[in-house]
Amino acid sequence: xxxxxxxxxxxxxxxxxxxxxxxxxxxxxxxxxxxxxxxxxxxxxxxxxxxxxxxxxxxxxxxxxxxxxxxxxxxxxxxxxxxxxxxxxxxxxxxxxxxxxxxxxxxxxxxxxxxxxxxxxxxxxxxxxxxxxxxxxxxxxxxxxxxxxxxxxxxxxxxxxxxxxxxxxxxxxxxxxxxxxxxxxxxxxxxxxxxxxxxxxxxxxxxxxxxxxxxxxxxxxxxxxxxxxxxxxxxxxxxxxxxxxxxxxxxxxxxxxxxxxxxxxxxxxxxxxxxxxxxxxxx
Numbered sequence: 075x076x077x078x079x080x081x082x083x084x085x086x087x088x089x090x091x092x093x094x095x096x097x098x099x100x101x102x103x104x105x106x107x108x109x110x111x112x113x114x115x116x117x118x119x120x121x122x123x124x125x126x127x128x129x130x131x132x133x134x135x136x137x138x139x140x141x142x143x144x145x146x147x148x149x150x151x152x153x154x155x156x157x158x159x160x161x162x163x164x165x166x167x168x169x170x171x172x173x174x175x176x177x178x179x180x181x182x183x184x185x186x187x188x189x190x191x192x193x194x195x196x197x198x199x200x201x202x203x204x205x206x207x208x209x210x211x212x213x214x215x216x217x218x219x220x221x222x223x224x225x226x227x228x229x230x231x232x233x234x235x236x237x238x239x240x241x242x243x244x245x246x247x248x249x250x251x252x253x254x255x256x257x258x259x260x261x262x263x264x265x266x267x268x269x270x271x272x273x274x275x276x277x278x279x280x281x282x283x284x285x286x287x288x289x290x291x292x293x294x295x296x297x298x299x300x301x302x303x304x305x306x307x308x309x310x311x312x313x314x315x316x317x318x319x320x321x322x323x324x325x326x327x328x329x330x331x332x333x334x335x336x337x338x339x340x341x342x343x344x345x346x347x348x349x350x351x352x353x354x355x356x357x
Contacts, residue, residue: 176215
């Protein structure tokens with residue numbers, strides 16, 4: 075019997091960290107119940123590699139999750155983006171089966187990112203990508219660090235109705251409710267397994283299972299139980315997604331099977347996937 079069926083809604087499984095063992099890890103993730111994973115974009119120069127990795131996974135001879143595409147221009151790399159990158163993104167949307175645009179948004183985490191000219195450019199690229207999402211009726215994967223109010227303001231200005239996922243949500247309860255109100259699900263990562271992340275636990279309890287999805291954000295956000303050393307980062311992989319489910323079920327005090335079915339439906343709703351909660355997806 076298959077384990078509980080899960081969708082990893084946010085991975086960077088295309089990055090060089092996985093070049094030597096990607097297919098083995100994809101098979102391990104599948105064996106642990108991960109039926110699908112989303113490959114998230116962040117730089118136009120990596121879009122070709124993103125597509126290659128999707129093909130590599132989906133054409134693998136071994137059992138594997140279905141890999142899905144969500145290319146976008148990440149706000150943290152704003153100085154590397156050019157206007158023609160938006161055209162490249164639109165071309166990808168036109169020619170490939172893209173399920174979402176991501177990850178996009180606003181980031182004022184560092185002093186440089188807060189600079190008015192840099193932040194204004196972030197807002198321009200965010201708005202342009204929201205326009206594309208509206209034009210092609212696609213949800214978006216939001217990256218937000220210390221800019222929740224500004225992100226909400228732009229979404230409301232666009233009257234954005236396509237929804238999507240607020241990735242690795244790090245805001246407070248009121249901000250969480252505001253994103254839920256305009257149609258977004260909140261992404262829960264391996265951080266949920268850390269007992270010290272009190273604000274995240276409060277958000278989860280406040281919004282409830284109906285508005286959450288799971289993600290690894292691999293190779294980052296490794297669940298506490300999977301970290302091998304406090305001195306060095308332990309690479310996260312899609313195979314660790316069941317630990318995120320386990321952590322979430324403990325916070326919500328909810329049966330894992332019931333929670334997995336709810337999370338599956340949330341993920342499908344957020345990403346416009348017409349998949350029943352079965353242990354087999356047509357590949």
